[in-house]
Amino acid sequence: MKKDRPDWAKRLKAARESIGFSQRKFAQLLGINAGTLLKYEMGDREPGFNLIKRIVELTFFMDSFQLILLLPIQLQHASQLFLNSTGP
Numbered sequence: 001m002k003k004d005r006p007d008w009a010k011r012l013k014a015a016r017e018s019i020g021f022s023q024r025k026f027a028q029l030l031g032i033n034a035g036t037l038l039k040y041e042m043g044d045r046e047p048g049f050n051l052i053k054r055i056v057e058l059t060f061f062m063d064s065f066q067l068i069l070l071l072p073i074q075l076q077h078a079s080q081l082f083l084n085s086t087g088p
Contacts, residue, residue, distance in 0.1 A: 009043035015055065016041075019062035030054055 016026045016037075027037040030051065039045040047055070 003043070005041075005043040008046075009041055012047075012055065013041040015059045019059055021062075026058075029058055 016023070021029070023037050023041070024034045027034040030037070031054075032051070036045065040047050
């Protein structure tokens with residue numbers, strides 16, 4: 001019978017994918033082996049507090065960085081919508 005992955009393992013994988021990193025690159029940035037990250041994402045091992053802290057810091061930083069990079073595009077799109085909208 002196949003073991004269900006814990007929710008935290010699914011969230012870990014989703015966090016990594018949301019910032020666009022491969023398992024290998026994400027593991028490298030975290031200072032762990034890619035095989036270890038795979039075990040975390042499968043729910044076979046649980047990360048310790050310090051690693052969880054690094055994961056949160058890395059994903060928060062990358063999400064914030066991506067938002068900053070996209071901000072000019074978002075502002076341009078919003079201004080085009082405003083300029084093209086019909087007034088009352």
